[in-house]
Amino acid sequence: MNFVGISEFEPSHQGLDFLFRPPLIPGIYGIELSILGSNWITYTPILLIITTLWQMQHLSERWTTKARAMFVIPAFLLLPSVRYWGQLQLLDVPVAGMYILIIHLLIKSDENTESKSDAIILGLCSGLIFLTKYVYVYLIGICVWLAIKDKNIRRSKLFFSGWVIITLPFLVYHLIKYGDPLEALTPQSSFALGGLTQTLGEYSFEKWWIDYNLEITGIGIFASLIGIVVLFFRDCSQFVSVLVIGTPFVIIHGLILDFGTPRYQIPFFALSIVLISSTLPIRNLSNSSDYNKIKTLLGTFGITVLLFFSMIHVGTLEEEKGRYDILQTLMDDRMQFYLNSSEMFPDEEYTLTSKYIPIALHTGKYTARYLYTSDSLTDSLESSEINYALTSNYYPYRSWEKDFKPFFGNQIVEPVDHYQDSNGLSVLWEKGDEPWSNYTINFDTNGTIYGNMLELKPNEVASFAYNQTIFFVKSELNQTIEYSIMHYIERTLDENLGNCDFVDISGYCNTNDLDVVNQYEHILYIWTI
DSSP states (O other): TTTTOOOOOOOOTTBBGGGGSHHHHHHHHHHHHHHHHHSSOOOHHHHHHHHHHHHHHHHHHHOOHHHHHHHHHHHHHTTTHHHHHTTOOOOHHHHHHHHHHHHHHHHHHHHHOOOHHHHHHHHHHHHHHHTTTTGGGGGGHHHHHHHHHTEEEEEEEHHHHHHHHHHHHHHHOOOOOOOOTGGGGHHHHHHHHHHHOOOOSSOOOOHHHHHHHHHHHHHHHHHHHHHHHHHHHHHHHHHHHHHHHHHHHHHHIIIIOOOOGGGGHHHHHHHHHHHOOOOOOOOOTTOOOHHHHHHHHHHHHHHHHHHHHHHHHHHHHHHHHHHHHEEEEEHHHHHHHHHHHGGGOOOSEEETTTTTTHHHHHHHOOOEOOSSTHHHHHHHHSSOOOEEEEEEESSSSSSSGGHHHHHHOOTTTTEEEEEOOOOOEEEEEEEEEEEETTTOOOOOSSSSHHHHHEEOOOTTTEOOOOTTTTEHHHHHTTTTTGGGGGHHOOOOOOOOBBBBBOOEEEEEHHHHHHHOOOOSSSEEEEEEO
């Protein structure tokens, strides 16, 4: 809508404007909106999924008959990830078609290494997929592979020139606006590099493999492995081309990136399905009886597997419909919870939240995402001019948000507001010095310390200095600290303080004993002044 002037609202993403997002598919969507004068995209996603299916069938026809190649279409369309995400205006299904196209173009270029046009077109399409999803910038490495394979740089230069031609406007725009042609890649690249040395998310290779197995199934994975072996004996050069494109995908999405969903794997699902369809070529041999039997067996096996796991996915349609009927209600509740929470956000200022995109799109408010670090809230606030952050215990995008203890003990933030309903609770935090920001641990305890907050469970002890002023909140054992937030926000320090007897739920008091023992069936949260 921004491209065609229908909307002036630009949801910020990671501190950059909407052109920070890959521009190709939104630009195509913008053309439909402009032509039809609508505010809803209808036809372009259908066209894109048709082109993806055609690319899969076209590559499959290289490795089997045209009739058998048709079976890859229902097999792909019936994948749960394609059924769900393919109907939305997301990029993964179009990228799958482009991914298959690039494999096909690399094979074609390898077959005719003297063709300038094949190498340039391969570069152009590699640039297009980069402008569709930035993670595919790694495909520029094809120019290195071509130089190694050819033992000269002729084809490599042609490929690179094609890539530059298609990406140059994008690179120049970011160079002029941000001073760095690859500025848009900074968040993804820093996250990817960080994932090499530390765990930044929760999407492990194990989860990647589980998602792959659920979509392709065990028999499908076995058949795709047979397909890659068949391809090796059929044409070793084509086998290598598939590995050159496929191996980096598995390494990046399965091993390096700590964030993912099944839809990110859709291009690899498409490749696996095409490999299942592969069989041996027709050969006119004098003694070809055994060869033809093996060829027929492999072809029949591949088609049987495609039909088998397609039927498996057909069998889940009713179950999936019921599941998504429930999920739709749940997702609506979650979204409404965060929209209600966003009413606390200050006007004309950015607020950190893990739901930064949907909140911005629904409300037009300024939002930003948390950094992927070991202390996301603190690092995100200290590395920016943003003063507010939202955390929640109701289906947060980042699991660390559920543990509020480090936030209440964080010396650079204070809770200023909260939203609560039957589902959960959200807290709005503001950056600034707390009254106990110079807090030091000058006491002994067997309790647990979170920054400048002490947690004492029943029978745990803290040894304070005599007449130490503290603020405490007493919480039920089965209740987490965020539900005591009103006692914390509404605290008032009086001049005349009594001794600490912990009769009240919260308050300031002075210690008159060296040892404070939690003798209650409650949890005591204590801050010292």
